[in-house]
Amino acid sequence: MLDRPQKPPLTIRLCGPRGFCAGVDRAIQIVVLALKKYGAPVYVRHEIVHNRYVVEGLQNLGAVFIEELDEIPDAHRDSPVVFSAHGVPKSVPADAEARNLFYLDATCPLVSKVHKQAMRHQRLGRHVVLIGHAGHPEVIGTMGQLPEGAVTLIETEAEAGAFDAPEGVELGFVTQTTLSVADTAGVIRALETRFPNIKAPAAESICYATTNRQEAVQAAAPGADLFLIVGAPNSSNSKRLVEVAERAGAKRSLLVQRASEIPWDEVGEIGTLGLSAGASAPEIIVDEIVEAFRQRFNATLELAITAEETENFPVNRVLRDVELTAADMAFVNGAA
Template sequence: MNLQVMKPPLSIRLCGPRGFCAGVDRAIQIVVLALKAYGAPVYVRHEIVHNRYVVEGLEAKGAVFVEELDEIPAEHRSQPVVFSAHGVPKSVPEDAVARNLFYLDATCPLVSKVHKQAMRHQRLGRHVVLIGHAGHPEVIGTMGQLPLGTVSLVETVDDVDRYAPVDPDNLGYVTQTTLSVDDTAGVIARLQQRFPNLTAPAADSICYATTNRQEAVKQAAPGCDLFIIVGAPNSSNSKRLVEVALRAGAKRSLLVQRADELDWADIGPIGTLGLSAGASAPEVIVDEIIAAFKARFDARIELAITAEETENFLVNRELRSVPLTHEDMEWVNGVRSVPAQPEKSIL
C-alpha cells in the first residue's frame, strides 16, 4: 500500500511590488525591438540589466554583450549598440560618435534624472557629493557626467566623517538610485550635520521601485524563518533587500539567482518564508522558486502588497513603430513581473 508522505506546512509571504521596474522593462524592450528593427547582432555595452537569465535570453536572440566599444568588430559597426539601463559616462556616447557607431541609450529615465540633478549642482558652482557604491556602473556613469575634480563619492557615515571638501559651504548631493533608504538617510543626516549649507537635489534620487521593494520586504520580514531575495550578486538593489529583510526581523536572508542554488539541507525546517525579487529579476524565476518549495512543502501563498506600480517609460523614438511578433511578446511578457494570485493577503 502506498502511503502519501505528508509535506510540512509552509506560509510563503510573497512581496509586492517585486521584480522588474519600469526602467528595466524598458531596457529589455529596447534590445528586443532593436533586434527586430536592425537584425542580429545588436551590441550591448555592459549587461543590459544585472540578471544572467535575461542576458542569456537576449544572447540567444542575437544580442552580443561587450564591456567596451572597441570590442565591436569593424564589419559590424553599422549595427546598433545599446547602452545599459545603469547609464554611462559622457565619454561613452562621445566615443561612439567618434567611431561612427549608431547607439541607442537604454539608461533608466530615473538615472538620467540623477545625472541632471548632479549637473545642475555643478552648473550652479557647487561641488557634488555622490552617495553610492564605488565601482557600480551607475556610479561610474553619474560621476562621468561631470568634469574631473567636481564630484566626490561617499558611501558610509565614516566616509562623511573623513570627507574634507575645499569649500564646505558650497556642496550639493545626489544619490545612487538603488541604495538602502535607511542607510542613505543616515549618510545624508551626517552630511547635513557636518555641512549645514549642503543643498539637496530637487527631488529624491533613490527611485520609486527601490523604495517600494524595500518597504514591502520591511513589512513582510518580521517572523520569517527565512527570506529569499531573487537577484544577482552584482545587483545593488537586490543586495540591499537582503539587508533590509534581516534588519526588519527575518531570522535569515539569502540572495538566490535560480532555484537550483537552493541548499535544502541548509534551509532545514521552516514555517514562514519571505520572498521578493530585485528590480532586475524576472518573475519566471520567482515562479521557479515557489514551485521548488511547493514540491517539498505544503505551501500557502500570502501576498504582502504595500504599493501598486503603474509607471511606464517609453522606448527610444526610433523604435516606437517597430512591431513585435507574438513570439517576441511572449518572451518579453514571460520575464516581466506579473502579479501572483494569492490564497490570501496579509497586508
C-alpha cells in the same frame, strides 16, 4: 500500502511589488526592438540589466554583450550598440560618435534624472557629493557626467564624517538610485550635521521601484524563518533587499539567482518563507522558486502587497514603429 509522508506546511509571503521595474522593462524592450528592426547582431555595452537569465535570453536572440566599444569588429560597425540601463559616462557616447557608431541609449530615465541633478549642482557652482557604491556602473556613469574632481563619492556614514570638503565652495548631494533607504538617510544626516548648508537634489534620487520593493520586504520580513531575494550578486538593489529583510525581522535572508542555488540542506524546518525579487529579476524565476518549495512543502501563498506600480517609460523614438508579438512581450515582462 504505506502512507506517503505528508509535506510539512509552509506559508510563502510573496512580496509586491517585486521584479522588473519600468526602467528594466524599457531597457530589455529596447534590445528586443533593435533586434527586430535591424537584425542581429545588436551590441550591448555592459549587461543591459544585472541578471544572467535575461542576458542569456537576449544572447539567444542575437545580442552580443561587450564591455568597451573597441570590441565591436570593423565588419559590424553598422550594427546598433545599446548602452545599458545603468547609464554611461559622457565619454562613451562621444567615443561612439567618434567611431561613427549608431547607438541607442537605454539608460533608465530615473538614472538620467540623477545625472541632471548632479549637473545642476555643478552649474550652480556646487561641489557634488554622490552617495553610492564605488565601482557600480551607475556610479561610474553619474561621476562621468561631470569633469574630474567635481564629484566626491561617499559610501558610508564614517566617510561622511571624515569628508574634507573643498573650502569656499557650496556642496550639493545626489544618490545612486538603488541604495538602501535607511542607510542613505544615515549618510545624508551625517552630511547635513557637518554641512548644514548642503543642498539636496530637487527631487528624490532613490527610485520609486527601489523604495517600493524595500517597503514590501519590510512588511513581509517580521517572523519569517527564511527570506529569499531573487537577484544577481552584482545587482545593488537586490543586495539591499537581503539587508532590509534581516533588519526587518527575518531570521535569515539569502540572495539566489535560480531555484538550483537554494541550499536545501541549510533550509531546515521552516514555517514561513518570505520571497521577493530585485528590479532586474524576471517573474519566471520567482515562479520557479515557488514551485521548488511546493515540491517539498505543503505551501500556501500569502501576498504582501504594499504598493501598485503603473509607471511606463517610452522607448527611443526610432524604435516606436516596431511591434512586439505576444511572445516578445512575455519575454520583456519576465514571464518567459
